Amino acid sequence: MPAEIPATSLQLRSLVKADQTVELFLEAVEIPAPGPGEVVVRVEAAPVNPSDLGLLLAGADLAAAVWGGSADRPVVTAPLPDAAMRAAAGRVGIPMTAGNEGAGTVVAAGSSAAATALLGTTVAMVGGAMYAQYRCIDASLCLELPAGTQAVDGASWFVNPMTALGMVETMRLENHVALVHTAAASNLGQMLNRLCIEDQIPLVNIVRRHEQEELLRSAGATHVCNSASPGFMAELTAALQDTAATLAFDATGGGRLASQILTCMEAAASAAAASYSPYGSTVHKQVYIYGSLDRGPTELTRNFGLAWGIGGWLLTPFLQKIGPEGIQRLRSRVAAGLTTTFASSYTDRVSLAGALEHEAMTAYARQATGSKYLIIPNP
């Protein structure tokens, strides 16, 4: 097999330049020989997740982007708004790699037992730089896929499944009994819905469109609230009374949705309270913002007492908190449900060069629910 490995691999790069632009291009880089604990993987599939876009696009304004280069080696240049440029200060001049997760075939292995054992197998990986034809990576960052599993089915094994499991674990760790989830018709949302049904956890799904309501209900969801409904606040409050959900994970970030959720949680808690207090109910209400579909400011109308919290939520620190044993437990569960509970679906598949085409970039940058791209680096 080592004979199959070429000398170089195409790798997608994102470079913020001092002239306040970001440049996306493919770079041919040498494939290193694996160290003792490492393997070289031919990357066969890598998804474009919302969590990849921050690094990839650097907050650029794609409406003003310019497409150049050749079909094989496209070069996209886009200007950065001032705020994005300030946020990118730490990466100016550094051609960053991208792609948090992917899957492929191990084509070379270092001398360690762990590495050698993976040779020839199909593995899922996490660790960045997955938008590349080959990836040299530590064996511990690979998950051997069950026999017969295709790389395309294992490519999204980490970010969404571990996030869905992380939400449920956080709920238990912080003593809540039910969950609220926004942008609930996303790949992640559908996964969380299946997981909560499996684990019998009451889940309140918040969506923005009628067809998303239908989608979730047909997948067995009990509580689906449409934020575009005129009766949204009353409907959400009723669902929160039913489920006693006091923890929400919000993918939108900007706007008033987090505030509305807290308001309805407080209304549900007050309805159950024995007496009036000017400080509001004593029930702690928590919203974690884990995405930024709406990049505008978060607006909080503080009419929900004083027992509340809002914060950022990120997978990596959560995994650090639960430690290696916790991570192993979650990994095993994902591996067992890769084509069922934790299955992802994609609207389109593109090559590395195809991922830099106008149509694809515009589509995945929009982060529309139900639109998800899979990169096939070795078509």
Added chain:
Amino acid sequence: MPAEIPATSLQLRSLVKADQTVELFLEAVEIPAPGPGEVVVRVEAAPVNPSDLGLLLAGADLAAAVWGGSADRPVVTAPLPDAAMRAAAGRVGIPMTAGNEGAGTVVAAGSSAAATALLGTTVAMVGGAMYAQYRCIDASLCLELPAGTQAVDGASWFVNPMTALGMVETMRLENHVALVHTAAASNLGQMLNRLCIEDQIPLVNIVRRHEQEELLRSAGATHVCNSASPGFMAELTAALQDTAATLAFDATGGGRLASQILTCMEAAASAAAASYSPYGSTVHKQVYIYGSLDRGPTELTRNFGLAWGIGGWLLTPFLQKIGPEGIQRLRSRVAAGLTTTFASSYTDRVSLAGALEHEAMTAYARQATGSKYLIIPNP
């Protein structure tokens, strides 16, 4: 001494009515005989704290208030905005008492040892209904003041001192090393400044006016940032780098100040970080909102990574968390520093009827820094 006690006591009441108004008035109520564990206290001083105003004014629009009744028995009627009326739903038709804390002389005691021991002493009290001439109260809610301490010096023994101590304790419990405080020239702010100097805790004071800067600097403050300064963000970031403060207590609530603090904390953390991450620094940054000087929405511009939290902070649940021993430790510290570290100052003293006069109400409802009223119910 029991002979001195009249049959009835004037008590300030706040009544939200179904017609969407709040009515403030004095009611003569019978003074009950104390139960075995209770004492009757002649209230000699009770402060008007910002935390009293929510219950007292019910969010009324004082600009549209009408003053009626007699000089001895004033009646103030003010309309409630819609949102305030919704928030007051639980108290419509119930004439609420007000005043969280106060001090006075124990004039009658129940049969228990704890109650009898207090007879004739000057005590500070917490437990509500302090805007009254007499208060029958459980002996455990009284703190016997050190010999020679006047009631006026003990009246504000609880809310501000315990809040200042609570901020410092929260800082330690949540593993921060320094504090940020807004509205820092308030009575509470000056107290926190003295406490942090005593305990050698770095404190970043945020104020809005030049004379408040002067006040705090002359009281020994090292870091004072003026949010009205054109260089505020840079000045705050520099103070945060100096102090490594990652925890703020915000009394304003509305507007952008909480967001600005998080932005500057992130800038300070990023300056110290070794490498760039699209998710921001790994340093957890926390703001607790404990007041609502600005009743408008809180606006968060999420340019501070994902390791952040904002939440409400209230003294009572904090005290529940530290338990009876923790509370006793803080009480003892307050008692020892009542006229020094934990001293309060007042701009005006008024009778119960005086507390309902136009000038006084307008002044304390404005919650201006440096303007604090003390009610003397038995002039």
